[in-house]
Structures are given as structure tokens and as C-alpha cells.
Amino acid sequence: MRQKSRHFTLEFKQKAVELSYLKADVKLVGQELDISPSIIYRWRKELKDYGNNSFLGRGTPKMTDEQKEIARLKRELKDSKLECDILKKAVSIFSRSDRENIDL
Numbered sequence: 502m503r504q505k506s507r508h509f510t511l512e513f514k515q516k517a518v519e520l521s522y523l524k525a526d527v528k529l530v531g532q533e534l535d536i537s538p539s540i541i542y543r544w545r546k547e548l549k550d551y552g553n554n555s556f557l558g559r560g561t562p563k564m565t566d567e568q569k570e571i572a573r574l575k576r577e578l579k580d581s582k583l584e585c586d587i588l589k590k591a592v593s594i595f596s597r598s599d600r601e602n603i604d605l
Contacts, residue, residue, distance in 0.1 A: 509536075511556045518544050 509517075521530045521541050531538040547555040551563045564572065 514544050514556050515548070517541055518548050521545065 517530065517534055517536070518541065520534075521527045522545075524530055527538045527541050531541055544556070547563070551565060554563055554565060554569075
């Protein structure tokens with residue numbers, strides 16, 4: 502029978518990782534907290550790789566600060582291109598209507 506998945510808070514994960522470094526025995530810490538040592542190792546790796554951006558929750562991509570900045574800049578560039586395209590279409594529409602009024 503499958504075990505029900507448990508969800509841990511950000512603070513719990515951070516304290517578990519901190520405790521594992523202090524005691525230097527991950528297996529013992531896992532037994533004390535009633536979690537698998539492999540989970541603690543995974544949390545340690547995630548905290549090391551992503552720092553403040555680790556443990557964000559389900560479905561949230563983990564990104565470094567540089568990756569977040571790149572994503573933000575890509576969104577801004579996409580919005581700017583869209584605005585430029587809209588302005589080009591508006592200019593062509595207004596210039597076409599001006600030519601039609603002159604011919605009359």
C-alpha cells in the first residue's frame with residue numbers, strides 16, 4: 502500500500518538541513534524527524550544549488566536570481582515587440598485613411 506505523501510514547510514526543510522549539518526549524521530537526523538535520509542540529502546542539494554530560491558512549492562520552477570532576471574527581460578522584450586507591432590499597424594491604417602481623404 503502506498504504511503505500518503507507528506508508536505509513540509511519551508512522552515513521545517515531549512516531547519517532539517519541545518520540540523521543535518523550540525524550533527525553531521527544525516528541518518529540520525531532522519532530518524533529523529535521521521536523522514537528518509539535521502540530526502541534530507543535532496544534538500545541539502547537543492548539549498549546548495551538554488552539558495553534563497555529553493556523550496557518554492559509544487560509546480561513552481563526553481564530559478565537562480567540570474568535566471569529570474571533573464572525571464573523578466575524576455576517578458577519585457579516580448580511586450581515591447583507586441584507594442585511595436587501594434588503601432589506599425591496603427592500607422593499604416595491612419596496613413597491609408599489620409600491618402601483616401603486626399604484623393605477626394
